Amino acid sequence: MNTPAVAFVGALVLVGIGLVGTLTCRNLIKVAVALQIMMKGVLIALVAAGAAQGQINLGQSLAAIVLGVDTIGAVILLALSVQVRRRFGTLDVSALSQLRR
Amino acid sequence: MNLEVTVFILLLVGASLCALMAISAPQLLTSALWLAAASVLSALVLYALSAPTMAILELSVGAGLVTILFVFAIQYEQSDTPASPPLIPRLIGWGLPLAALILTGALILPLPTPEQPAVEVGTFATLLWGSRALDALIQVGLIFAGTLGVLGILSSRKQVSMVTDTADTAQPDRAPLPAPPVLEPTLEGQEPL
Amino acid sequence: MNAVPAFVWLIALPFVGAPLAYFSRRRWVIFGIIGALWVIFGLQLLQPRSTHYRVGEVNLGLDGAGVLLAGLALTLGTLIGVYSSAYLKHESGRARDRHDALLLILIGALLGLGCATDLFNLWLWLELLSGSAWMLVAFHGNRPAALEATVKYVTQSMVGSALSLIGVALTLWQVGSLDLARISTAGSSPLLLAAGGFLVIGMGLKAALVPLHTWLPDAHSQAPSGVSALLSGIVVEAALVALLRLLGALAAVEFSWGALLIGCGCLNLIMGNLMALRQSEIKRMLAYSSVAQVGYMLIGFGITALSGDPGGAQGAFFHLITHALLKGLAFLAAGVMAVGLVRPLTLADLGGGAKRAPLAAMALSVAVLGLGGLPPLAGFMSKWQIFVSGFAGSPGWVQAVVIFAALNSVLSLVYYAPVALALYRQTDTTATRVAQPVSFSLPLLVMLLVSLLLGFVPGLMETLTGEAGAVLGSLWVP
Amino acid sequence: MxxxxxxxxxxxxxxxxxxxxxxxxxxxxxxxxxxxxxxxxxxxxxxxxxxxxxxxxxxxxxxxxxxxxxxxxxxxxxxxxxxxxxxxxxxxxxxxxxxxxxxxxxxxxxxxxxxxxxxxxxxxxxxHLLLLFFFWELVALCSFALIAYYPHNPAAAAGGVKALVITQIGGIGLLIGILAVGGTAGDFSFKALHSSALTPTLKAAVGFGFLIAAAAKSAQFPFHSWLPDAMEAPTPISALIHAATMVNAGVYLMLRFYPVFVDLPGWTDCLMLIGVVSVLMGGLIALLTDDLKRVLAGSTISQLGYLFSAVGAGAGAAAEFHLLNHAIFKGLLFLGAGAVIHALHTRDMGHMGGVRREMPLVFATFLIGSLALVGVPILNGFWSKELILEAAVSHAPGWITGALLLGVGITALYTYRMVRRVFWGRAQDRAPVHEAPLGMKIALITLAGGVVLSPLCLPDLGVVITEVLSAPVTLLALGIILLGAGIGWLRLPISLSKGMLQALDRGLGLTPLNRISVQLTNLSAEGLRGLHTGVLTLNLAAVVGALTLLMIILLVGGAL
Missing domain, CATH: 1.20.120 (Four Helix Bundle (Hemerythrin (Met), subunit A))
Incomplete structure (x- = not known):
């Protein structure tokens, strides 16, 4: 196995850990942390895919844009959690379940 | 297995461990710091993949800016939510992603080496600002939308004090129907069909 | 560099316009920009189709499907812009400016999405689309329910984005390019198969495939009514078109994507209908019914993917149009009905609706009955086209699916019919007619008339849907 | 012209x-x-x-x-x-x-x-087949809205939705049939049904699809349950839509396409079977209820059953004739019932009685209608029903004829019971009423005239008269009518066997099946709603679960 392949597998593991985090964490901010971990995995995966094709700079530029998008997502999610804390008094996602059925 | 691959594996295992710590740490602040650590290690992975620009970006934005945001949000909240058990059984929470991962692995491994990798023309800058200029521009639009949205979300406290949770539009002709003062939908206890 | 075709301006204008609308703080700016968009769109229609424009390495191309999406986005966008003038009358000026700017960005994202021919570009447009949609759902961020809906929408969307990006990375690994045309010539490989899987989940989340739909009923019922109309009418469907475009590029992969789509369609139908059956909140019921209606489109597109016959896609595109009109109409009318209510609009509140707001009542009942597929309303005509293509020369199980879908439209009548009934059975004797502002009645009237017209003269859209269907059909030639 | x-x-x-x-x-x-x-x-x-x-x-x-x-x-x-x-x-x-x-x-x-x-x-x-479907649904829509007409009656809303849904389920049969024809022949004219492009299997699908649609529209077994519930409509509507016209649309469909499908194996048998079961079911419903309009609704189901059997037995002309006669006398009966209901403000026959003296004109016309329904000579119902029975004797298996004759007896029985309870007896704790107003009278008299005179429309009346009078089955039928009416007159203890009858009704009427399917739908809807917990974690678990499932599908499907 060459290095990009190793990196890609590692990236998938990171995405998997992120998924585990979104499923096991109850705190909204921790869910945001888990999403960040997923995105780290995605960045590595994109760059590794570019590297495998000898197009490392293509992979880099895609990853740079994804990094921007993902940062905006994180900011929005954090702003939302600030608001959630204000309205619901807690960050526990189980409190956010009034829209049910 | 040569040295290069070993270094890679070590870095990735380190990043994964940090990630695991981040999602299992009881304190939010610890969690954010572990995330920063994972970010630094992934930046190293990126560097090792000979993507130095991206590594620097990840270090500054991913490990720096985002961590600051997280810490800010956590400090702002001052919340020390005690660790509560997850909402779904741990077996599912761990098992489902693991199963997805294994199945994906079964599908794609071993990752084939492309037969004739294209020879790349241009540097990171020319690619980002030349070839993918459109994407960069769309990203600017996204940043604008996100900023507006965050402004909206964070400013809604003022509206509450002004409008006091009444209605989205007021129609003076029609008195509001008797309703609970809260805005939660009343979904319980419906009449059957 | 070749001459810049008109549609590039079409895409660019909203991004210039959005800050302009936000910072100028004048409401007419948004209408000016939308008017300019219409002019450019008209000019573009005069030009030959499938024009291309390169920005760097990324190709933009306007084909039949793009024209259809653009036309629909502009129509709905204009009407909702008008509608919101009255709907947002009591909001603060800043909030309204924000709404307008985000609306423009949403329209721009829809226009761009229709033109994308590059996988990553497609993903990014979709991201922009959902980004502006999130923020519009969060418009009533001071309400806990809206906040909750936004949190779910954002989080689930982001998981979807991450999963689609894994698909993008896998494709890049295998093909070395992200151009959809290049990908379609790459042949079959397990990597592309896995990439397809990740992309179906990631983009399917935004297109509300069951069981990835859980964000939809919450978000669509909590957004302001005009925004719900846009979200249900076109945003979800645009994601579906994006998904189909990239699946079309993966057509050479040895897997029956068509069967997968049809299967998902059946799931969407039954799940959406059964969930909508017991809802008492009108907007939530409409949101669930969108899940079901996406099912019809999935079946239509799936038939094309299965056999390469463009008829199914044509029917699905027609259904996309009629659904956008009817569901948009239903949400707008429900918004008019809900005026002055503190809590969500329920079925019980509709009593005497025909007396209070005759036009809105008419619009809502035509919309729900049309969605339920009663001939000769537009909703029947589009379902009919899908059924016809599914029946002619398809394998037996597809015909069974068609019968299943037809049965489902009866099921949907069980929850649609009471809405129409409640409006006209005037239990609320105290109801008096409430004068409606023009900005409420005008969009309702336009959509009502157009949807009625489409029911009686379904041929009107034939060129449009035919071209769009042919675009998707050509990808799936066996 | x-x-x-x-x-x-x-x-x-x-x-x-x-x-x-x-x-x-x-x-x-x-x-x-x-x-x-x-x-x-x-x-x-x-x-x-x-x-x-x-x-x-x-x-x-x-x-x-x-x-x-x-x-x-x-x-x-x-x-x-x-x-x-x-x-x-x-x-x-x-x-x-x-x-x-x-x-x-x-x-x-x-x-x-x-x-x-x-x-x-x-x-x-x-x-034009598509246009036919359009009108088919249009009348269903009108019927739905009119059944649910009364604003304050929840039963009306429920009845309307039930009628719409059941006829829509039938409508799918029509839709599928039209799809098959239009898809293969590429043409929607009625001629397309004769097209050679239609393979035998496809033709069978079309034939039985149309049959289902017709049965649902004409309230035939097993789709009959909507008609009694549709009686919440204003009574003129029941007369017009649910007795004289819309319910005949199914019979029309069968009459129209009989030549196309007659060779389909089992098609005519199916038609006759549906008809016979409906004859008995409808009679049973009419016998068991105390609601005047529901009696008439049951009677409509039963009479339409005769029409279905007649079409199945190949007696198209007799069916057409009975269709006309039924429309007239059932319209008359419904309007007469409407006049009584309008005066008394109740539909319960237990609260009627003795109306004979107060509303003599209504009574006279209602009686004429009832006699025609029973099939008493020389009124129009007699001629057409005898023609149908005769056709059954010569073209249908014996047991079908037997069942149809039994239906004649049941008709006499429930009609006797209805007329006696409404018009004879004593007026029980109710305010005195007056004769119907002018507009009602005009309608009633016109229809009563039609009941007597409609046989004159027949071009070959003489042939029919001799044919009917010379057939042995006529005498038999008349005897059965007498027997049925006699049972009613003696007031034989039907109440004793009422439990049995109700069990029969429940068993045959598929009411349990109906209820179970409704409950199943509701339960599954309720159960599924439980799945929408609104908890973010569970939503995300569904996403990951879908990913896992899809990967399995891809692994299996891609390997094939």
């Missing part, structure tokens, strides 16, 4: 409906409605010469629709006339019946009635 006149029976009522939408004063609305209905009756008469000269109205309607073709023949002219004339009488009747309604509700009422009358004419006149 100009073929454009063919469109009159559709256009006159629709234009009238549009005009009514713009009116405000109730008196004017009544007037315009009656005027339109009468004008429509006259306009529809033109169909007789038009059908004689095989007029064809062709309207090119674009690529999707093809050519709209309206071509009246004797069958469609007959049905269109029934719709127009009974429609006109129902509208005249409504002037009194709907007296005192506010103008908004009245506009809705007359608008829908007129829309319905036009739709019904369109349904029988068109020669």
């Amino acid at each position: 100009n073929p454009i006149l063919t469109a009159l029976p559709i256009l006159i009522p629709w234009i009238g409906a549009l005009v009514i939408m713009g009116l405000h004063r109730t008196r004017v609305i009544h007037g315009v409605a009656v005027g339109t209905a009468i004008l429509n009756g006259i306009g529809t008469l033109l169909l007789i010469p038009l059908s004689a000269e095989h007029a064809q109205l062709l309207i090119p309607a674009g690529q999707f629709w093809g050519t709209w073709r309206f071509s009246p023949d004797s069958l469609s002219a007959l049905l269109s006339l029934i719709a127009a004339i009974i429609g006109a009488l129902a509208v005249i009747f409504s002037v009194d019946y709907m007296h005192g309604t506010n103008s908004a509700d009245l506009k809705r009422y007359y608008g829908l009635v007129l829309l319905f009358i036009g739709g019904m004419s369109g349904l029988v006149l068109t020669d």
